[in-house]
Amino acid sequence: MGILANTVSICQFQVSGELPQDDLFEWASTRLVAQAFRPIDRGSEELSVGWVHIDDPKESSFDRPQAFWRDHYLTFSMRKDQRRIPSALLKAHMELAEAEFLAAHPGLQRVPKQKREELRDAVRGTLLAQTLPVPALYDVVWDSRNGRLTFASLNANVVELFENLFRQTFDGLRLQAVHPFARAEAIIDQALQPALQQANQASGDAVLEMIESNRWLGQDFLLWLMYQTMEGSSSYTVNQPGPAQPGEGFSAYLNDRLLLVGGGDSGVQKVTVIGPQDAFSEVRTALQAGKQITESILHMEKLEHQWKLTLKGETFHLASFKAPSVKIEKDNRSDEASEKEAVFYERMYVLEEGLQLFDSLYRHFLDERLGANWAQTLARIEAWLSGE
Template sequence: MGVYSNTVSFAQYRVNGELPQQQERFEWLSAALQGRIFKSIEQSAEEQTEGWTCTDATDDPAFVAPGEFWRDRYLFFSYRRDQRRIPSALLKSHIGRAEADYLAKRPELKRPPKREREEIADRTKLALLTRALPAPSTVDLSWHMDNGLLTLFSSSGKVMERFEELFGKSFENLRVQVIYPYSRAKALLDEAGQEKLAALNQAGSDAALDEIQSNRWLGEEFLLWLLHGGLEGEGFKVCTKGQFDNGTPFSAWIDDKIQLQGGGEGGPQKVAVSGSQDKYLEARSALTTGKAISSAVIHLEKDELEWRFALNAELFTFSSFKCPPVKVEREGVEDLSERESAFYERMYLLEAGLQMFDSLLLQFLQQRLGDGWQTRLQEIADWLEGEQA
């Protein structure tokens, strides 16, 4: 699923470091991307390859003209990884045949020596690799050059790890930092709010992994707050910068699927609640036993437009993020302006959805860090303990 899809999954990063001056930026970026450009292995026996490619020309990347990867304030390209895969059962079968041929010529042996077995396995694997076409895998990314926000259109931990490594090798003076709950919350708050948030920070250091693992409460409490507020019909308004004007009303609620997790004698216990709900009796029952919401499907609605996505409470990665539909007409026809138009509309809708999400998070933080949080907690506790029949 790429940026042109109506439904995508993604993680967001902050790009830290100093960029060259505007007049030197294109040549610098072009050279950095060409230095780690994707190279095909179809005509070789190599097992895998990875690199940067042009999103609209994945088989023929160049990065020599701005139109290939630069769209207004966005840098737009893709990470591509091709890999030959041999099914383990097939490899085992062919190795067995090769070992049988080896023993047929040496009746005095019951099995090949260890070194010979290793060489047979290597030769067999290489022979099969030369006959297998590499399977391509591409992941789009959009880098907002003005605010340093980079969106990687995948929420896979392995893909994120490989992307971070390749980005670091390509742009030596820059580094990417995934935006997780604590860092996202901090960026939304003013100085006074940041001080209050810091007082609740349970991490022992400013390392990202520590802040993620030690502050799970932030994402979990946010989802609990939204579950209660959405079911109670609480109204929300845009209060962060973006596509919509400040004060624009919108609706938000949790529905379709909730995953909860909590510790138990036999280890972590998980509960999944699926389907359209009225009172979420099963989820409320799990919450009263000490479980916390680990992920949930959030719905956002403004006028007749609706956004929907699954939010991971620990990392704030977005899965199955569905925006109002955008269609690339004349599919299959090479018309770059058509795709550019779809790109800008897609980014507009994506950023509009994220603006509403950030507004929700900021409104939660204002309550969580304010004097009325204990009152809100009591309201939530009363709701959880209310009639569940």
């Protein structure tokens, strides 16, 4: 699903580096054109990756602002067309090609290794030419005000492909994954920064190490949120910038599905708890056995609006992020282009409000986790887990 769908899976990056001070449009346009998507449907190439319009995957020209410019947003999609040959089909054609070669060379018992490789290349090329490429689209929204970039995929290979293409396109800029520690650094009060840095368990600033060494952030956040859902208050206030006003109230709670992971004699063990939870009894039992919550469905509500997402605790990737539906009233004076633009702005409004609520919720947790009273809070949670 693309960024404009009511449900989308996203990860976020922080873009660092110097942007041009003069004509940002001309700069971005030139670079997007240089890495624009090139069709391969008339050839036999196996893969083509490049940029296209977010609202028209057939268009890859970026010579006018309407193509990718929306106020302070740069918007485009990564298109990947790839031909795939089923292994069974390749094997069958290879066997036929080898049989024909041996029939033409009766003195040979088997196909020589080098010749076999040549046959494989020839067979593969023929099959590729007969196979249509399958397209895939992944939307990008880049906020030029704060450098926050949202990418609509959680597939590790796709994310890596996007990062490589972005670096090739915008040389001099860097993408930094917004993982739990990076998100914490961005939203906590300056007075708590020393406590956060002291709690950092990574020995370096490499992204993978920052994620793996600071798993405690996602684990403690989900544990705290589960306790808040059952025994504390599910009411919070907005404390981060965004569409909602500071101090506005909202509710947040876990429900429907939780994934717990822990080590055992037989290796890593996973427990998935599905369905509405009355007392989290099964989850509490797993936690007492040493498992940790690593993933859960999070609900957030503000007035009549609702957001729902699956939070990946290790990375803070947001899967199946469902925001309030966007409805645009049409009139006879509006054209298709203006309607698409209106849908985009409305969609970004509800998405950013949901992210604002999530960051506000995370900030509530961080204030407690890094504050002086965390030991008492943890004692209450442990007593609740043991049924005291």
